Amino acid sequence: MQLLSKKAAMIFILPGLILIFIFLIFPALWTFFLSLTNYSLLDNSLEFVGLKNFFKLFRDQRFWHSTIVTFQFVIGSALFGQTALGLLLAVMLHKKRGIMKELLTNFAVASWIIPSVVVVYLWAAFLDKEYGLLNQLLGFIGVTPRDWLNKFPMWVIIIWNIWRGSAFSMMLFTSALQTIPPSYLETADVIGASRWNKFRDILLPSLKNYIGTDLILITLWTFNLFTPYLLTKGGPGNATEIFPIYTYHEAFKYMQFGYGSAISVVILLINLGFALFYLRSMKGGKQ
Amino acid sequence: MKQESKLKKRVVLKYVLVILLLSIIILPFYWIFISSVKPTDELIRAIPTFIPEKWTFSHYSRLFAASDYGQYLWNSFYVAFWSMVITVILASLGGYSIYRCSYPGKNFISKLILVTYIFPQVLILIPLYKVMSRFYLINNLWSLIIINVTICAPFGVWLLRTFFGTIPMAIEEAAAIDGASQLKTLYKIFIPLAAPGMATVAIYAFLTSWTEFLFANVFIIDEELKTLPVGLARFITQYNVDWGLLNAGAMVTAIPPLIFFAFVGKYFIKGLTAGSIK
Numbered sequence A: 001m002q003l004l005s006k007k008a009a010m011i012f013i014l015p016g017l018i019l020i021f022i023f024l025i026f027p028a029l030w031t032f033f034l035s036l037t038n039y040s041l042l043d044n045s046l047e048f049v050g051l052k053n054f055f056k057l058f059r060d061q062r063f064w065h066s067t068i069v070t071f072q073f074v075i076g077s078a079l080f081g082q083t084a085l086g087l088l089l090a091v092m093l094h095k096k097r098g099i100m101k102e103l104l105t106n107f108a109v110a111s112w113i114i115p116s117v118v119v120v121y122l123w124a125a126f127l128d129k130e131y132g133l134l135n136q137l138l139g140f141i142g143v144t145p146r147d148w149l150n151k152f153p154m155w156v157i158i159i160w161n162i163w164r165g166s167a168f169s170m171m172l173f174t175s176a177l178q179t180i181p182p183s184y185l186e187t188a189d190v191i192g193a194s195r196w197n198k199f200r201d202i203l204l205p206s207l208k209n210y211i212g213t214d215l216i217l218i219t220l221w222t223f224n225l226f227t228p229y230l231l232t233k234g235g236p237g238n239a240t241e242i243f244p245i246y247t248y249h250e251a252f253k254y255m256q257f258g259y260g261s262a263i264s265v266v267i268l269l270i271n272l273g274f275a276l277f278y279l280r281s282m283k284g285g286k287q
Numbered sequence B: 001m002k003q004e005s006k007l008k009k010r011v012v013l014k015y016v017l018v019i020l021l022l023s024i025i026i027l028p029f030y031w032i033f034i035s036s037v038k039p040t041d042e043l044i045r046a047i048p049t050f051i052p053e054k055w056t057f058s059h060y061s062r063l064f065a066a067s068d069y070g071q072y073l074w075n076s077f078y079v080a081f082w083s084m085v086i087t088v089i090l091a092s093l094g095g096y097s098i099y100r101c102s103y104p105g106k107n108f109i110s111k112l113i114l115v116t117y118i119f120p121q122v123l124i125l126i127p128l129y130k131v132m133s134r135f136y137l138i139n140n141l142w143s144l145i146i147i148n149v150t151i152c153a154p155f156g157v158w159l160l161r162t163f164f165g166t167i168p169m170a171i172e173e174a175a176a177i178d179g180a181s182q183l184k185t186l187y188k189i190f191i192p193l194a195a196p197g198m199a200t201v202a203i204y205a206f207l208t209s210w211t212e213f214l215f216a217n218v219f220i221i222d223e224e225l226k227t228l229p230v231g232l233a234r235f236i237t238q239y240n241v242d243w244g245l246l247n248a249g250a251m252v253t254a255i256p257p258l259i260f261f262a263f264v265g266k267y268f269i270k271g272l273t274a275g276s277i278k
Helices: A006-034 A050-061 A063-095 A099-111 A116-127 A133-138 A153-177 A182-190 A195-223 A228-232 A243-253 A257-286 B004-038 B058-066 B067-102 B105-119 B121-134 B141-164 B169-177 B181-213 B214-219 B228-238 B242-275
Strands: none
Touching: A006 A257, A006 B067, A006 B121, A006 B141, A050 A257, A063 A099, A063 A153, A063 A195, A063 A243, A063 B004, A099 A153, A099 B004, A099 B242, A116 A133, A116 A153, A116 A195, A116 A228, A116 B004, A116 B228, A116 B242, A133 B004, A153 A195, A153 A228, A182 B067, A182 B121, A228 A243, A228 B242, A243 A257, A243 B121, A257 B105, A257 B121, B004 B058, B004 B228, B004 B242, B058 B067, B067 B105, B067 B181, B067 B242, B105 B121, B105 B141, B121 B141, B121 B214, B141 B181, B141 B214, B169 B181, B181 B228, B181 B242, B214 B228, B228 B242
């Protein structure tokens, strides 16, 4: 028995659905349509061109370059960075108490909730060639100052994103670890299992679904992350031009809306592929 | 003996690792903070001081006197507050409908809600601008509130799944048999039980709206309607030599969500993890 009539239940979901349709699904469908046109504010054109944008895209050097840096960014900062480091931190701090744990947790969370613009500024100031703290510190041990942001731009945005986002994974895994019955680990201690064995045979299997959820969210978030733009503007040159920045440049710098839409359709398809892949491998693990 | 020294080595190693991690996380924060309270002449010294010799709040007073920062702060509050309120209402209604009721098409709707998550924000930026201008919402803070709600509500519904799903149906049924009206049942019995989940959604919506940059940067044109993240970004390019002012600006942008989180953060962490299980 349910409290609400079917009609009332449908009315409850309606406002949310209307918003999603007008401001999310309709614009997304529009983007699909635009990707098949040569819509541009520069030449004031809007003609149907079929799949021409996509053929052009696959021959575009910048697109392939952007694909490579995007995957470097996602694999480096989402997979190895946030997920692995988050897991490591959670396991390290599991069952620990004291001020160190409190400090570490709170500051990690702080780096996740403060606005990205501030994080970007923090990092720009930290890495500044003349006034930056990093060069000052390295100066003490005799390392010559470097222009980190221009010399190692990919490393900078990867480490920046790890720093910014690892707290989310850490929080997720910390709570997940609390669901593992302590008796499992105690039994393992009795039979003298090594740390690595405990991790591999007890913690990892119990965390499998959490890791899956985490990977889906983090991968999608990282794929769509625009904020590295504030740090590097996609440069120097186009060294850090990940997909969202590439789209933004084509659409809002060169005003090629049709072409920009085609890029975002490709991003959407890659996202979809990733989500399906993770969901499927999680389901497989359950059986 | 040998085992003991090995153990000691391990403990030392662990502390070194933790301290290293701590300093990587904390140092940039610390640097900005002390740079925002140092007088300008101390700030530009060739060898920087790690503890300010003199403390001053002049950068902060200059910030509010010389820029639109007070206005930015208000705009951000306005957007984050209304985004939060509306997201909680819509996500709760939607979550209730999906996880407590049954009707044809329900499964399709709940899948649809998850699918919205794979849309890149840049993907919808171009058409969304057109939609917003059709509704005369460009250069209006409500355009930001609407898009924040649209982005947060689906995730909110998904977060509420475990909360709404675990409250026994019998509670509602008993109340209904007692003759309480439907709305009263919802209000008096269901909402208090679902409150932790709704708090999680509220915090998520507030933080997301407070930090949102992309849409706020494109949809708002007038200086006096800009939100803090956009204001700060413009500020950085405008005053890129005045480190004291910039650091104070960065601190002011970061502190409100930190205070907010300090009070309600523990509900959020609990709710977030409860929502992502399964």
